[in-house]
Amino acid sequence: QVQLVQSGADVKKPGASVKVSCKASGYPFSDHYLYWVRQAPGQGLECMGMIKPKTGSTAYSQKFQGRLTLTRDTSTNTLYMDLSSLTSDDTAVYYCARNTFSGFDFWGQGTLVTVSS
């Protein structure tokens, strides 16, 4: 069955960077685009960006341009989200999600990133 398993919670200081991983299994890794979506406490969902597993090509939401880097490792079917220059506003649960153009059909369990001094 399709699974997206993310790395565990992390705590970072303001100005630092965080790297979250998401391991995909149960389907051909190259067949679907993968997205990162975040949710601040008590807030809504926010699309951050996308990676095409086959080529490594990426697209980023304007809000995160210059601060977000998405990569993937096709040997382990794992994608990575690297967010730099963290502030308290980046405290959120970060999800990876599989996209079928029609919608996001499978989601990771979420990773809580807390930014605090």
Added chain:
Amino acid sequence: QSALTQPRSVSGSPGQSVTISCTGTSSDVGGYNLVSWYQQRPGKGPKLMIYDVTERPSGVPDHFSGSKSGNTASLTISGLQADDEADYYCSSYAGRDIYVFGTGTKVTVL
């Protein structure tokens, strides 16, 4: 890429119908038939309920339905059940491989 606008909350009694609106622009909701809806229970991740405006994934109850007119999409829950109480988010393709989500609606079953 502004968030799509949803009502903060809607409520209804068991058996009633409720409709959640999702208003965007011609650059997102109005420009593509790629609107989807997600249910999120407290402490859990989102679950796909509707895709391509009107389609239901396998396993989603048929009392959930979707529609769209112009720049506004809607999710209707007919025959409201206690188990439907959750937050609901719409999403639309917005071009250049980016999606935009709605502000979210809390559904309360009275």
